[in-house]
Amino acid sequence: MIVLPDTKTFDSSIRLVQLVGGVTKANMLKVCDKLDLYVSPNLKKDETARRVAQELLDSPIEILSNLNKQELQIIDEFVKGGTNTYVIRKIRKTQYKLQMLYLVATYCDEENQEWHMLMPDELCEVLAKDYKFYLDLAEKGQKGPTAKQLRMMAAMKQIMGDMTVDKG
Numbered sequence: 001m002i003v004l005p006d007t008k009t010f011d012s013s014i015r016l017v018q019l020v021g022g023v024t025k026a027n028m029l030k031v032c033d034k035l036d037l038y039v040s041p042n043l044k045k046d047e048t049a050r051r052v053a054q055e056l057l058d059s060p061i062e063i064l065s066n067l068n069k070q071e072l073q074i075i076d077e078f079v080k081g082g083t084n085t086y087v088i089r090k091i092r093k094t095q096y097k098l099q100m101l102y103l104v105a106t107y108c109d110e111e112n113q114e115w116h117m118l119m120p121d122e123l124c125e126v127l128a129k130d131y132k133f134y135l136d137l138a139e140k141g142q143k144g145p146t147a148k149q150l151r152m153m154a155a156m157k158q159i160m161g162d163m164t165v166d167k168g
Contacts, residue, residue, distance in 0.1 A: 001099040004107040004118070011084045012121045016056060019102050019120065021049035028052045031101050035062040036148065056103070060126045061147040063103065069138035071096055076135055078119045079128045086116045 002019050004010050020028055025045045029052075032039050037055045039048060056063065067075070074096065077087045087104075089096075091113045098104045099115075103123060107116040134144040145153070 001095050002102055002105045004105050004116075006107060010105060010107075010118060012118055012124070013083075014105065014118070014120050015053070016103075016120045016123050017049050017053035019105055020053045020056070021046065023102055027102075031056075034101065035059065035066060037062060056101075057122060057126050059147065060130050061150060063101070064127065064131055064134045065144055065146040066101075067097055067134070069135075071098055072131060072135040072138050074098060074117070075119075075124075075127055075131045078124050079131065083121055084118075086118055089115050089117070091115055 002022055020031070025041075025048050028048050029039065029041055031037075032052060032055065035056075037052075037059055039051045039055055041048075043051065064072070064075075074087050074089070075098075078085055081087070086107075091108065092115075096104075096117075098117065098119075099106055104117040104119045107118070108114075109116060137144045
C-alpha cells in the first residue's frame, strides 16, 4: 500500500508511474504476475516502474476482472467524483486489491479509523471506459470474464468467422 503523509500535499494529478515507482522492483513485478502482465525483470528500477505503469494503463480489463464488488464500487465513486476525489472507507485488517496493486495512494486517518484513497486521474480515465460492465455483473452476483477469456472468445469468433467465409 502506498501511504500518503497527509491529504493536503497530493492530488489526483499524481502519475501512476510515481505510485508504482514508490515500491521495490520485486513488488512491481509481483503486481505484473498477479495481473498476468509481462515486464522484463532485467530492467533498471525506473524503467521497470515506467513499463509497469504503462502495462496497467494499457490493460484495464486485467485490473477490473480481478476486483470484487466493493472495489468496483470504489472505482465507481472515483469515476463519478472526478478530479481530486478521495474515497473514504473504514480501515480494515486486509487491504483492498486497489491498495495491494498500488493503484491508489492512501492517507490513514488514525483518529477516525479511515482510509482516504486517491486514484491518479490517468488511471481513473482508463478504468472509466469498462468498469460499469464489471460492476453490473458483480451487483447481479456474477463474475465477469477475465482478459484471457475475452481474448480466447475473440480468437474463437475469428476462427468461426473464417470457417464460414471458407464454406461460402
